[in-house]
Amino acid sequence: FGDEVKRRIMLGTFALSSGYYDAYYGRAQAVRARLRADFDNAFKTFHYLLTPTTPEPAFKIGEKTDDPLAMYLSDIFTAPANLVGIPAIAVPSGFSRDKLPLSLQIMGPHFSERALFRAASFFERETGYWRELPPVCRA
Numbered sequence: 001f002g003d004e005v006k007r008r009i010m011l012g013t014f015a016l017s018s019g020y021y022d023a024y025y026g027r028a029q030a031v032r033a034r035l036r037a038d039f040d041n042a043f044k045t046f047h048y049l050l051t052p053t054t055p056e057p058a059f060k061i062g063e064k065t066d067d068p069l070a071m072y073l074s075d076i077f078t079a080p081a082n083l084v085g086i087p088a089i090a091v092p093s094g095f096s097r098d099k100l101p102l103s104l105q106i107m108g109p110h111f112s113e114r115a116l117f118r119a120a121s122f123f124e125r126e127t128g129y130w131r132e133l134p135p136v137c138r139a
Helices: 005-014 022-044 068-072 079-084 113-127
Strands: 049-052 086-097 103-106
Touching: 005 022, 005 068, 005 086, 022 068, 068 086, 079 103, 103 113
Parallel strands: none
Antiparallel strands: 049 103, 086 103
């Protein structure tokens, strides 16, 4: 595992250790249930929910490994789908002004994987962003 994965495993293990389990786990499960209800309500109105995959464009390999908070915040938009257990997929969605890759996250209701793949395929087919390489990759 990379440093960030190890850091998160250790933090989770610490939070679930004696003395912290009741204080944090029970509270986290209650928040998770509320989030799940919010997503279920949203999917009564919308087929999919779209968000950026990350709050900023892609960063260079190794650029943020010494900053755990920056690493945590870089996947903040993917956390809700993981917390409530809904399927989500990220697709290329263009480039920033600085020509760095951007991506779009598409989330669907529970057990909608097949429809989610179709939505992602449609987006990719219609936009063609997946065909483009960032300028730094072009030879």
